[in-house]
Amino acid sequence: MLAAHHAGGITKKSKSGRKAVLSSKARQRQEKSLDRAEAVVERTLKKVQRSKGQARSLDTRRKTWDEINNDILDRAPVAGSKKKAAKAAEDAAVAAFFADGDEEMEDLEEEQQQQQQGEGPEEEDVSASTPLPPLPEDDEVL
Numbered sequence: 001m002l003a004a005h006h007a008g009g010i011t012k013k014s015k016s017g018r019k020a021v022l023s024s025k026a027r028q029r030q031e032k033s034l035d036r037a038e039a040v041v042e043r044t045l046k047k048v049q050r051s052k053g054q055a056r057s058l059d060t061r062r063k064t065w066d067e068i069n070n071d072i073l074d075r076a077p078v079a080g081s082k083k084k085a086a087k088a089a090e091d092a093a094v095a096a097f098f099a100d101g102d103e104e105m106e107d108l109e110e111e112q113q114q115q116q117q118g119e120g121p122e123e124e125d126v127s128a129s130t131p132l133p134p135l136p137e138d139d140e141v142l
Helices: 024-061 065-073 082-117
Strands: none
Touching: none
């Protein structure tokens, strides 16, 4: 009977005897390589943590499409967080505060335009009504 053995297959012979023990220099090389590998892992973890922190800060600054569209169209924001509502209220208060100043400035600009076009109160030409003093008479004028 040719039955297959349970552990049958290709195997590699294990080292035995003197070859199983590393020499002192080989052991030092192996320890150095393990230390270097550990340093690389630590450095990589720090880089990953820093990258995740930067990604978090970018996410906090990111706006949704609704917010961008509202900014462009100057519409009231759609239901959002408390911070957004507070900012909208503050913006409305600032706009109300400066609204009066804008009307006054517009009135002044209109008056200036009317004066330039001659619709406003006309000023008299003072130069035509005032006589000039006589020139001193010299014998010779060069």
